[in-house]
Amino acid sequence: MFGSAEQETERGYGDNFDGRAPEKVNNEVEMFEDAASERYGTTQRGLKSRHIQLIAIGGAIGTGLFVGSGATLSTTGPAPFFMSFVVISAIVWVVMQCLGEMSAYVPTEGSSVPLYVKRYVEPSLAFAAGWNYWYAYAMLVASETSAASVIISYWPNPVPVAVWITIVLVVIVVLNVFIVSWYGESEFWFASIKIIGIIGLIILGVVLFFGGGPNHDRLGFRYWQRPGAFIPFAAPGDTGKFLAFWTALVKSGFAFILSPELIVLAAGETEAPRRNIPKAAKRFVYRLAVFYILGTLVISVIVASNDDLLLKGVNSGKTNAGASPFVIGIKRAGIPTLDHIINAVILTSAWSAGNSFLFAGSRSLYSLAMTGQAPKIFRTCNKHGVPYLCVAVTSLLACLVYLSVSSGSATVFQWFVNLTTISGYIAWIILLITYLRFRRALEFNGILDQRPYKSPLQPYATYIALFFLIVLTLTNGFQVFFPGKFTASSFLAAYITLPIVIVLYLGHKIRFRTPLFLPVHQIDVFSGKEEADRLEELDIPPVPRNSLERIWFWIA
Numbered sequence: 001m002f003g004s005a006e007q008e009t010e011r012g013y014g015d016n017f018d019g020r021a022p023e024k025v026n027n028e029v030e031m032f033e034d035a036a037s038e039r040y041g042t043t044q045r046g047l048k049s050r051h052i053q054l055i056a057i058g059g060a061i062g063t064g065l066f067v068g069s070g071a072t073l074s075t076t077g078p079a080p081f082f083m084s085f086v087v088i089s090a091i092v093w094v095v096m097q098c099l100g101e102m103s104a105y106v107p108t109e110g111s112s113v114p115l116y117v118k119r120y121v122e123p124s125l126a127f128a129a130g131w132n133y134w135y136a137y138a139m140l141v142a143s144e145t146s147a148a149s150v151i152i153s154y155w156p157n158p159v160p161v162a163v164w165i166t167i168v169l170v171v172i173v174v175l176n177v178f179i180v181s182w183y184g185e186s187e188f189w190f191a192s193i194k195i196i197g198i199i200g201l202i203i204l205g206v207v208l209f210f211g212g213g214p215n216h217d218r219l220g221f222r223y224w225q226r227p228g229a230f231i232p233f234a235a236p237g238d239t240g241k242f243l244a245f246w247t248a249l250v251k252s253g254f255a256f257i258l259s260p261e262l263i264v265l266a267a268g269e270t271e272a273p274r275r276n277i278p279k280a281a282k283r284f285v286y287r288l289a290v291f292y293i294l295g296t297l298v299i300s301v302i303v304a305s306n307d308d309l310l311l312k313g314v315n316s317g318k319t320n321a322g323a324s325p326f327v328i329g330i331k332r333a334g335i336p337t338l339d340h341i342i343n344a345v346i347l348t349s350a351w352s353a354g355n356s357f358l359f360a361g362s363r364s365l366y367s368l369a370m371t372g373q374a375p376k377i378f379r380t381c382n383k384h385g386v387p388y389l390c391v392a393v394t395s396l397l398a399c400l401v402y403l404s405v406s407s408g409s410a411t412v413f414q415w416f417v418n419l420t421t422i423s424g425y426i427a428w429i430i431l432l433i434t435y436l437r438f439r440r441a442l443e444f445n446g447i448l449d450q451r452p453y454k455s456p457l458q459p460y461a462t463y464i465a466l467f468f469l470i471v472l473t474l475t476n477g478f479q480v481f482f483p484g485k486f487t488a489s490s491f492l493a494a495y496i497t498l499p500i501v502i503v504l505y506l507g508h509k510i511r512f513r514t515p516l517f518l519p520v521h522q523i524d525v526f527s528g529k530e531e532a533d534r535l536e537e538l539d540i541p542p543v544p545r546n547s548l549e550r551i552w553f554w555i556a
Contacts, residue, residue: 061194061291062353063147063324064255066346068417069299070325072251074310076244078300079229084248085296087468088256089288094465095428096260097455098435100281103263104453105438106528107273112367113261113431120437120523121430123373124514128505129430130368132497134394136258136423137361141398143416144354145169149404151347154327155340162405169398172354176362176391178384187359190352197345198291201326205298213333223304231305234482250476254417255292257424260284261431262360274536278453302329358398362390418477418493425473426501432466435459441523452536473498 073081102116114130145168149161175186211218232240233247263280303310303325310325324346330339366387368374381387403415439459442448455461477494480486508514544550 061191061198061349062255062259063144063151063346063350064252064257064417065292065295066324066326066349067147067150068251068254069296070303070310070328072248073299073303073305073325074307075231075251076233076248077227077229077231077305078224080231080241080245080248081252081305082293082296082300083245084252085255085292087249088252089292091428091465091468092256092260093285093288094457094461095431096263096281096284097458098432098462099260099263100278100284100453101451101455101458102435102438104274104277104281105451105525106532107277108528108531112364113427113434114364114373115367115371116438117430117434118371118373120434120441120518122514122517123512124505124509125430125517126371127373127508128501129427130364130371130373131504132423132501133258133261133427134361134364134368135397135500136420136427137357137364138394138397139400139416139420139423140258140357141169141172141354141361141394142401143420144350144357145172145398145401146404146416148347148350148354151324151343151350154343160405162402165401165404168351168354169395169401171351172358173391173395175355176358177386177388178382187352187355190348190355193345194349194352195291197342197349198295201342202290202294202298204330205301208329208333209301213335215334217333219301221301223300227304227306234479234485246475247479250421250472250478251417253425253472254421257420258357258360258427261427262356272535272539272541274452274532275539275541281453281455299325299329302326302333307332358391358394361394361398362387365390365394415489415493418490419497422473422476422494422497425469425476426497429466429469429473432462432469435462437517437520437523438525441520441525444520444523445525447525452532 069081072084076084099113102120103111108115112130112133114126114133117129118126145165148168149164152164207213208219230241230244233244234240235243263277307325307328309328309331324343326346327339327343330342365374365378369376369378369387369390378387378390378393380389401416436459439448442451477491480490480494
């Protein structure tokens, strides 16, 4: 797959599947797209720079950090918990850099990873990847909604869970179904609240570390010493410690899953994409470092891994266990009222993440329709450029969250965590392969230096991240193979996505007889580039008039 460009040009696939010249095919495609646009409508570039920058942050801060992290900490201990977030952050940074390069190069309408897979790898893999993305995003909407009901359970109330689920879903759908700028504006404010909240929590963690809380109890790294930095998993000694780290590595992926892709999905609806997408990609590393790495370090400082109020206590029926580890730490520190305020901020986080994932899921389905891999009706947009049928269908699948009513919110939340994590790992594997093919095609055509955004450490960082993701995918459910640990539901949640993706891939390949991969000389790296170049030439970056504007333009 990754052979030299010269070797690949010699393979007998021809210039096109049906023998036509690439230029003629591209002209026919453009004529078809123009006619289809008149019939179905198109999306619009309604997302401003501040929207895209905050979406990059907002989608990355969800309940995986605020809520799901509690289960990981209580299972593995603070050391594996913290180290796993550092490792996954590095992998996600590589994913974001690859996405930044490809989406800035051709930020076209309907941009998505499956669109790039079809263009740079081959159609069958794109078909499988596209439906995997759509399904995963719909499940993420459900998981964030389920998490919201867990968060709400912190406050005793007589309102049924189904009512809270309905309220959360309705608000998310309303924000997504009208004007795209509504989504951008709502996410801007949602993300702003989350950023202020997480920065405040990190500052609070530092204060408590040095004993600045109401009880003046200096925490330091007390909980790393007692009950200990590691909780051995499934085996004693060093083997158990390594398995604890690997368990944390597998589980912590949920906090990051598919959030970098939000930038790509918004690329076709973003103003000045050649300026704003690289800007978001470059700064992603700072967001990972501050929000995830420092955030998990704070959690490990303020909450003991054996605290009986952690998320795993929900399954035993313990009260208030639905709170996040941040809230538990504040409560243990004896700070009145603040735990309720932070719980409200975390609830906003769940709402925001669900909002972003519904946007992503609907645009994934729209992209499938744009490439002929989903029914054409899903190309239909309203007068504001929103693919409302895609929003509706994605919302319907997300209604699986109502399983929470009978099975318990925390239990269903863990089901969704497992399902979406493995889907995300598979998606990232395909994405990294696509980036390597994209890079190979640019090298073959002698235009590698024409990339609007050039990420560092490439392609070596991609190969390393790809290796880790393959291993993580294959070992995602290793816990179920230990004696006494196997359950059918756990096994299916860990691995069901693999056969689904394989069936989609092979079914499409057998039906359409597509090649194993496109030879490098057939990969199209020019369609859409001229339009993107023209938009870049017309773009006039804002000029700051004072120091405050200079800071604001750097942020957004």
